[in-house]
Amino acid sequence: MFYSSAYxxxxxxxxWIGVLSYKDESGKWRKREKSLDAKxxxxxxxxxxxxxxxxxxxxxxxxILAPAETVIDYVTRYVDTLEASESIERSTVTVYHAMLKHIxxxxxxxxxxxxxxxxxxAWVNSMVSNGYxxxxxxxxxxxxxxxxxxxxxxxxxxxxxxxxxxxxxxPKKEPNALDTAQRARLVSFLDIAASSPVNLGIRxxxxxxxxxxxxxxxxxxxxxxxxxxxxxxxxxxxxxxxTYVKEPKTGGxxxxxxxxxxxxxxxxxxxxxxxxxxxxxxxxxSNDLYVLGRMDGTNLAPHALWEAWKAIAASLGLVGTQGRVxxxxxxxxxFATAAISEGVDVKSVSSILGHTNAAMTLNIYASAxxxxxxxxxxxxxxxMERKPKDAxxxxxxxGTDDK
Numbered sequence: 001m002f003y004s005s006a007y008x009x010x011x012x013x014x015x016w017i018g019v020l021s022y023k024d025e026s027g028k029w030r031k032r033e034k035s036l037d038a039k040x041x042x043x044x045x046x047x048x049x050x051x052x053x054x055x056x057x058x059x060x061x062x063x064i065l066a067p068a069e070t071v072i073d074y075v076t077r078y079v080d081t082l083e084a085s086e087s088i089e090r091s092t093v094t095v096y097h098a099m100l101k102h103i104x105x106x107x108x109x110x111x112x113x114x115x116x117x118x119x120x121x122a123w124v125n126s127m128v129s130n131g132y133x134x135x136x137x138x139x140x141x142x143x144x145x146x147x148x149x150x151x152x153x154x155x156x157x158x159x160x161x162x163x164x165x166x167x168x169x170x171p172k173k174e175p176n177a178l179d180t181a182q183r184a185r186l187v188s189f190l191d192i193a194a195s196s197p198v199n200l201g202i203r204x205x206x207x208x209x210x211x212x213x214x215x216x217x218x219x220x221x222x223x224x225x226x227x228x229x230x231x232x233x234x235x236x237x238x239x240x241x242x243t244y245v246k247e248p249k250t251g252g253x254x255x256x257x258x259x260x261x262x263x264x265x266x267x268x269x270x271x272x273x274x275x276x277x278x279x280x281x282x283x284x285x286s287n288d289l290y291v292l293g294r295m296d297g298t299n300l301a302p303h304a305l306w307e308a309w310k311a312i313a314a315s316l317g318l319v320g321t322q323g324r325v326x327x328x329x330x331x332x333x334x335f336a337t338a339a340i341s342e343g344v345d346v347k348s349v350s351s352i353l354g355h356t357n358a359a360m361t362l363n364i365y366a367s368a369x370x371x372x373x374x375x376x377x378x379x380x381x382x383x384m385e386r387k388p389k390d391a392x393x394x395x396x397x398x399g400t401d402d403k
Contacts, residue, residue: 003056017033077149107144117162127140175336178339182318187206190206216292223291229257229258304327
């Protein structure tokens, strides 16, 4: 046990009390108190320091005598605690369990006290040399670092040894959005294709920038056909192959999105069809039903939506600005890129996308449209070369003007 702070509290006319602060295994702050024999403050401070040293030395001795706890044992217990307390999303738990395998590979058998910066750096370097993506390396490292921070806070180790470890940089990926011609091809397909939940999902992603989990989690009670607004209130997540309903991940993600007439018409068509199916099946229509879901109240799974999209994108021969077949998420990129290139203010685009701030939107999409960049270059060039109507000819001086 290592104490984060030690201080004195005076008892009026009755000496001093020493107080030691620490975090328990759950991360909550706790205190230990002791009545000190010293009468003066200076002597009480010395007594407090000695008591703290004695308590920490006793804790170290106890940990040496206790059964050895390995790195993987501690990190696994840390993840189990987070899962049991429901302090992280279920999908995050799934990612953490996958990362545990990477930690166990080279560091798992080390005793917790044996983990140091050198062994952690060697582990990171090994993952990089074995071809793991920088994002995977960072996810595994961040889990290990969080667990070691917890170990430090709760006095299990003296100091987190991972603060100086160097990590690989994650290469910046440019959005693989659809350009004007590719967008036109997709919209033409949607206009002539039969109405279906999948085609409506594609249209929503392209025209609103909604994420696939948000689209699959959209319920009729959050669609205002009179005010032309979609409210993002529920999201479908995925945990070990199964879907579950959750809230939007941030306050910004919980938002109201204004939609165009074409989207309203597509939504009305879908609602009419669902009402008809409910009548035929003898099932009362409910606003709690999912827009892309079934009559029994179940939702369309996000992975089913992107699998259907993958087949459609391939059949149409769609290619994004980065030369790859666009993923379903690239439809969100396409919405943002098109909005910014057409002059929509960044703050509005950021709000519609549910970004934390406008700077995030600018960093991702400001230079994503090659056509927009070319138009910008031509606009600036024209501005530079434009001459005022009352232009004055300036005579340049030469070296012979004074002779």
